[in-house]
Amino acid sequence: MAEVKIAGIRKSFGDVAVLHGIDAAIADGEFMVLLGPSGCGKSTLLRIVAGLETQSAGDVSIGGRVVNDVEPKDRNIAMVFQNYALYPHLSVYDNMAYGLRVRGTPKPEIERRVQEAARILELAPLLARKPRQLSGGQRQRVAMGRAIVRDPQVFLFDEPLSNLDAKLRVQMRIEIRRLHQSIRTTSIYVTHDQVEAMTLADRLIVMNAGHAEQVGAPLEVYERPASVFVAGFIGAPAMNLLRARVAGGRAMAGAAALPLPLAAGLDEGREVTWGVRPEHVELAPGAAEADVEVVVDLVEALGADTLVHARLADGGALTLRLPGTTRVREGDRLPLRLPPAALHAFDAASGRRI
Ligand SMILES: Nc1ncnc2c1ncn2[C@@H]1O[C@H](COP(=O)(O)OP(=O)(O)OP(=O)(O)O)[C@@H](O)[C@H]1O
Ligand SMILES: [Mg+2]
Numbered sequence: 001m002a003e004v005k006i007a008g009i010r011k012s013f014g015d016v017a018v019l020h021g022i023d024a025a026i027a028d029g030e031f032m033v034l035l036g037p038s039g040c041g042k043s044t045l046l047r048i049v050a051g052l053e054t055q056s057a058g059d060v061s062i063g064g065r066v067v068n069d070v071e072p073k074d075r076n077i078a079m080v081f082q083n084y085a086l087y088p089h090l091s092v093y094d095n096m097a098y099g100l101r102v103r104g105t106p107k108p109e110i111e112r113r114v115q116e117a118a119r120i121l122e123l124a125p126l127l128a129r130k131p132r133q134l135s136g137g138q139r140q141r142v143a144m145g146r147a148i149v150r151d152p153q154v155f156l157f158d159e160p161l162s163n164l165d166a167k168l169r170v171q172m173r174i175e176i177r178r179l180h181q182s183i184r185t186t187s188i189y190v191t192h193d194q195v196e197a198m199t200l201a202d203r204l205i206v207m208n209a210g211h212a213e214q215v216g217a218p219l220e221v222y223e224r225p226a227s228v229f230v231a232g233f234i235g236a237p238a239m240n241l242l243r244a245r246v247a248g249g250r251a252m253a254g255a256a257a258l259p260l261p262l263a264a265g266l267d268e269g270r271e272v273t274w275g276v277r278p279e280h281v282e283l284a285p286g287a288a289e290a291d292v293e294v295v296v297d298l299v300e301a302l303g304a305d306t307l308v309h310a311r312l313a314d315g316g317a318l319t320l321r322l323p324g325t326t327r328v329r330e331g332d333r334l335p336l337r338l339p340p341a342a343l344h345a346f347d348a349a350s351g352r353r354i
Contacts, residue, residue, distance in 0.1 A: 002028055002062060002063045002076075002153035002154050002185075002186045003025065003026065003027055003028045003061075003062075003063065003064065003186070004025075004026040004032075004049065004060070004061070004062050004154055004186060004188065005024075005025050005026075005059070005060070005061040006022055006023060006024045006025075006026075006045070006049065006058070006059075006060055007023055007058055007059045007060075007061075008021050008022075008023060008057060008058035008059070009021065009022040009023075009045065009048060009055050009057070009058035009059075009060070010022075010055060010056045010057040010058055011041070011044055011045075011048065011053070011055050011056050012056045017210065018041045018044055018210050019041045019044060019045060019048075019055075019210045020210045020211050021057075021058070021211075022041075022045060022058075022205075022207075022210075022211075022212050023212070024205055024212065024215060026186060026188060027186070028186055029184045029185070029186055030186055030187070030202045030203065031177075031180050031187045031189065031200060031201055031202045032187065032188050032189070032201065032202065032203055032204065032205065033188075033189045033190075033191060033196075033197040033200055033201035033203075033204040033205070034046065034188065034189070034190045034191075034204070034205050034207060035191060035192065035194060035197040035201075035204050035205065035206050035207065035233075036192065036206060036207030036208055036233075037192060037208070037233070038192060040207045040208055040209055040210065041207060041209075041210045042158075042190040042191075042192070042207055043158055043190060045207075046079075046156050046158055046188060046190050048060060049062075049077070049154075049156060049188060050072055050075065050077055050079055050156050051067065051070065051071060051072035051075050051077075052072055055068070062075055062076070062077070062153060062154060063076075063153055075154075076152050076153040076154070077152050077153065077154045077155070077156055078146075078147035078148075078150045078152040078154075078155055078156070079147070079155075079156040079157075079158070080143050080144055080147050080155065080156070080157045080158070080160045081143070081158050081159075081160065082158060082159045082160060082162050082163055083163065084139050084140055084142065084143035084160075084163075085143070086131040086139060086142055086143065086146075087131075088130065088131050088132060089130070090130070090131075091127065091128050091129060091130060092118075092123060092126050092127045092128070092129050092130075092131070092134070092142050092145075093114055093118075093127040093128065095131070095142055095145075095146060096114045096117060096118070096142065096145045096146050096149050097110050097114050097149070098146070099146060099149070099150055100113065100114075100149055100150070110149075113149040113151070114127075114145075114149055116149075117145040117148040117149045118145065120148065120179065120182065120183070121141045121142075121144060121145050121148070121175075121179070122141075123138070123141055123142065123145055126138060126142075135168075136163060136164050136165070136168060137164060137168045137171065137172055140160060140161065140163075140164065140172060141172075141175070143160070144160070144176075144179070148179075148183070152185065153185070153186065154185065154186045154187070154188070155185050155186070155187040155188070155189075156187075156188050156189075157176075157187065157188070157189040157190060158190045159190055159191055159192070160172075160176075160189075161173065161191075161193075161196065162191075162193075169193075169196070173196055173199055173200060176189075176200060177199065177200055180200075189201070194233065194234055194235075194236065195236075197218070198218040198222070198234075199218075201217075201218050202217070203215060203216060203217050203218075204216070204217075204218060204221060206221060206229075206230050206233060206234065208229045208230075208233075213226060213227050213229055213230050214226040214227065214230045221234055222234055222235060224353065225239075225344065225353065226352065226353050227346065227351045227352055227353060228241060228273050228275075228346045228351040229351060231275050231344060231346065235277055237278050237307060237319050237321065238319075239275045239276065239277050239278075239344070240275060240276050240277070240278065240281075240317070240318050240319055241273050241274070241275045241346075242256075242258070242273070242274045242275075242312075242316050242318075243271070243272075243273060243274075243348060244258065244271075244272050244273070244274040245269065245270070245271055245272070246260065246266050246267065246268055246269060246270045246272060247268065247269070248268075251272060251274045251345070253274060253312065253314075253316050254312070254313070254314035254315070254316055255312075255313040255314035256292055256312040256313045256314060256316060257292070258274055258291070258292060258338060258343075259291050259338050259340050259343065260340065260343065260345070261274075261340055261341075261343035261344055261345050262340050262341055262343075263345055263354050264354075265354050266345060266354060270347075270348075271347075271348035271349070272345045272346060272347065272348050272354065273345070273346040273347075273348055273351070274343070274344070274345055275343065275344035275345070275346065276318075276338055276342060276343050276344070277321075277342065278307065278319045278320050278321040279321040280338075280339065280342035280343075281318070281320040281321075281336055281337075281338060282336065282337040282338075282339065283322065283326070283334060283335070283336065283337070284335040284336055284337045285335075286335060287335045289335065289337065290335030290336055290337065291336060291337055291338045292312065292313075292336050292338065293313070293333055293334065293335055293336065294310035294311060294312055294318055294320075294333070294334050294336060295310060295311050295331065295332070295333055295334075296308055296309075296310050296328055296329065296330050296331060296332045296333075296334060297309045297310055297311055297317075297330065298330060299328050299329065299330060301324065302324065303324050304324045305321050305322065305323065305324050306321075306322045306323070306324055306326050306328065307319060307320070307321055307322075308320045308321075308322060308328055308334075310334065318336075320334075320336070
């Protein structure tokens, strides 16, 4: 059993508060991703779980035991960082074996564990090489191998792929997912890359300025963002968000009368932030079927999709993602359908979902 519980975690550096009370329960075997912009406190939270940083308040428990006063080396965790910090003078084998030797693990057991990790990570042919004779992705695999051989209760990852080029990141992302499917060790993974987060996570914690804005499965967070911040952060291109006032059963964004989402509490006069994802806007067959008309500003033909940046009646901007086969030109007038089930509304003042 290695459930990780984070309860009321606060952290201040001097008089600067960076974590404002974070609660989360990561189930045994779960892959939890901490996602948020730079500086929001992801690494600090992970380092507190690891014991490399001491919280100002709150408890961390691993496997049912409060570990606040337990040294990092006794927490039975293994951490993989962005800079893999391999020993340059040691072979791949010795890099993986090093931690076990220091702990006095018997030689045959070291051999067994290193070979097993090498098999899982497809490093067997590279065991005799030095780190400088490896590619970036191979080095990152060795860093993971070093964590696996420890057979920890929990893996902690802090942006392990950010030193790799785009293609290798995609490949390693799949390998990490596969690795987790085979060994099922409870994992906490920090990233600011939302695609990485969406593809790896069983659940994710979206963090903003030291707060946990939302905890949920990736699609849950995509479909029902709990706040304007999450709505704007998850999804690329970002959700269209417009300030509006509820009037006559419509969301009035300047001169544009937009349909309302299917949500309770949208009373006359309420100030809201209205939202729709670019991929949920549809082209209407004609003006008669349209909810709203836009004028095309700019077209980005990406192949599979075409991104259209358009303007509403009074100048409010709307981005649409249309199939790549759509032929649209700058200056075109487009009739659009905005299906109520795909619309979002947030309280204008608090930013919380309505
Ligand atoms: N030792 C420290 N002393 C003072 N402030 C710190 C210290 N470590 C981190 N901070 C501050 O705490 C905040 C959170 O930092 P943290 O490293 O946790 O962010 P992060 O979410 O991991 O960001 P990134 O994506 O850039 O790695 C930042 O504003 C940072 O400047
Ligand atoms: Mg960080």
